Amino acid sequence: MLKQLLLLGSAILLIVTITGCNWSDIIYAEDEFIGTVVSEDGTALPGITVEINHIDDDYNIVETPEVMTTDSNGQFVIEHITKMTITPKLDGYIFSPQSIVRKDNTIFEADSAAVTFTAHAIDTPCGKGVFEEENVHIHDSEDLARLIGYTEISGDLVIEDYSKPYDTIISLDALSCLKKIGGSLEIIGNQRLEDITxxxxxxxxxxxxxxxxxxxxxxxxxxxxxNIKFSSLVSVGGSLRIWNNIELTSLGGTFDALESVDLLNIMWCHSLTELGSFNNLTSVSSINVNDNDSLCNDVAQTWADQVTSHCNNTDSILVTIDNIECAD
Known part of the structure; x- marks a missing residue:
């Protein structure tokens, strides 16, 4: 299948056409979802993997995922529509949208009779240089795909998808070439993003x-x-804030290369129990580790003492620790 797709070019347009003239037609007509996957020239593509996850209101998977492939006509059919996500998958590509969601009485909370999945090759040379925009806002996977192959963004980069819940970001693999952000980086409000490797x-x-x-x-x-992984990150010009990631349990190995940051602030990560080493950090003005409901104060304090001990400005670093007291 990969060989067949590569013949179509480095960027392949896959269209999932949902029959019917509006969303309500699809929901109530025989209670099934019919999709057709075709190439950019309209040729049906068989063998495309589609994963279906049944979910609750918090996007938790409540049943074993279903996996199907498109048939010889490029079609797939989902019967008995429930709360679910539908995600096409193909190694070496990302899709826009990456995944679509049905959570209530309207399919996928969208306003169109057809959903178009565009496959973008991510196994490409990192040769596009600087992405010259002052402020780059990523709200969906189509926005994300614009950055494939770029090594630098001159301004700010904001990645957040809560404004478009039917087109959720589940991966940042499109940014695998990125080495430098001239402005600030924000990764906020992404309901289904599980890792940022x-x-x-x-x-x-x-x-x-x-x-x-x-x-x-x-x-x-x-x-x-x-899972947070910034294994190559050396410097942050301003503050580094890790806030309100409720499933995050560890920062081990995350910032091992980091040498300098102004403020280091870790708050409201209520599953966090391990803070990682930060062994190369030599410059920080203040460290705040507060309101993490699973993190023991003595663990956080020991960690802070170790981090500040190899900084050049040890005596001037302001440290605040306020989490939970744990029994010996």
Whole structure:
């Protein structure tokens, strides 16, 4: 199948056409979802893998995932429509949208009679250089695909998908070439993003860096994020804030290359028990580790003492630790 797809070019257009003139037609007509996968020229593509997950209101999978492939006519049929996600999969490609969601009485919370999946090859040379936009906002996988092959973004990069719940971001693999962000980086409010290993080549962020979100009028963190990996990150020009990632349990191995950051702030990560080494950190102005409901204060304090001990400005670093007291 991969060989067949490569003949169509490095970027392949896959169209899932849902029969009917509007979403309600699809929901109530025989209670089934019919999709057709075709190439850009309209040729049906058999053998495309499609994964279906039945979910609850919090996107938790409640049954064993179903896996099907498109038939000889490029079609797949899902019977007995429930709350679910539908995700096409093909090694070496990302799709836009990456995954679509049905959570209530309307299919996928979208407003079109057809959903188009565009497959973008990510196994490409990192030769596009600088992406010249002052502020890059990624709200869906189509936005994300624009950055494939770029090594640098000149301005800010904001990745958040809560404005488009039917087109959710589940992977940042499109950013595997990215090494430098001139401005700030924010990864916020991504409901189904489980890991950000796609940013493992990132070496520097010129401004602030926020992974999660604030909890003032409501919490919109990365609710499923369990794996953070910035193994190449050396410097953050401003603050590094890791906030409200409720599934994150460990930062072990995450920031081993980091040498300098202004403020290091870890809050509201209520499953976090391990903070990682930060062994190469030599410059930080303050460290705040607060309101993490599974993190023991003595563990956090010991970690902070180790981190500050190899910094050049040890005596001037402000440290605040306020989590939970654990029994001996």
């Amino acid at each position: 796609g940013l493992s080549s990132l070496e520097s962020v010129g401004g602030d860096m926020l992974i999660g979100d604030v909890c003032y009028a409501g919490c919109f963190g990365n609710e499923k994020l369990s």
